[in-house]
Amino acid sequence: ALGLVSFSMLAIFALVAQGHRTSRESRMESVSAILAGRVNSLFRASSAWDAGVTNFTGNRTLTEIAAGQRVTMTNYLDLNLSNVGSGDPGRQFSIVTEAGPISAAQMTTGNQDVREAISALGSAANTIFLNIEISHPALAPEATRSKRTFSSIITRTAKN
Numbered sequence: 001a002l003g004l005v006s007f008s009m010l011a012i013f014a015l016v017a018q019g020h021r022t023s024r025e026s027r028m029e030s031v032s033a034i035l036a037g038r039v040n041s042l043f044r045a046s047s048a049w050d051a052g053v054t055n056f057t058g059n060r061t062l063t064e065i066a067a068g069q070r071v072t073m074t075n076y077l078d079l080n081l082s083n084v085g086s087g088d089p090g091r092q093f094s095i096v097t098e099a100g101p102i103s104a105a106q107m108t109t110g111n112q113d114v115r116e117a118i119s120a121l122g123s124a125a126n127t128i129f130l131n132i133e134i135s136h137p138a139l140a141p142e143a144t145r146s147k148r149t150f151s152s153i154i155t156r157t158a159k160n
Contacts, residue, residue, distance in 0.1 A: 025146070031093070032134040032148035035081065039097060039132050043154050056097045062156070066128050070100030076138055094138040094145070098131040102153070126156035 039056060042048060049062045057071050065071055076091035078084050084091050130152050135145040 028136055028146050029148065031081075031136070032150075035077070035093060035095060035134050036132045036148070036150040038081075039095065040130065040150070040152055040154075043099070043128075043130055049156050056095075057099060062099070062128055062154070065099050066101055066126060066156075068101050070098070072096065072098045089139075091138040092136060094135045096133040096135075098133075099128050102127055102129045128154050130154055 042056060043062065048057075056073055056075065057065065058073050060069055060071050073096070074086070075095045075097070076084050076086055076088065077093040077095065078088070078090040079092050081093075132150045132152075133147060134150075135142075135147040137145065
């Protein structure tokens, strides 16, 4: 009876550990989606086309990026989702943002949805392609970080 109970307890502890891993991954997925949405919203703001978005484009406006200046920036955030420096011991998330004009490779991609979305655009001069890679924990070696990648197409909207 003791052996049977021990074997059962071992199985229960394994399930608890698996549940903890699943919970951690789910939390990472949620935070990544929130961060990507925040960056995406910042880029979609009309003012970003004229005033520049320092944190994610290195003082380049989206108009300059759409004209051909590809930009890659890395930012770090703490657990409060506030920007921190690369050497800050509280950094938890790394956000690598790559923004640039739509390339010929993206126009001929094998992904039908992306091709249709690009072909429906009015003008490539008012459009950028945005890749956001979020990794956690930022202090871990690159190979062991949990990473999520989000891509979107951002088109300039008319000013009010």
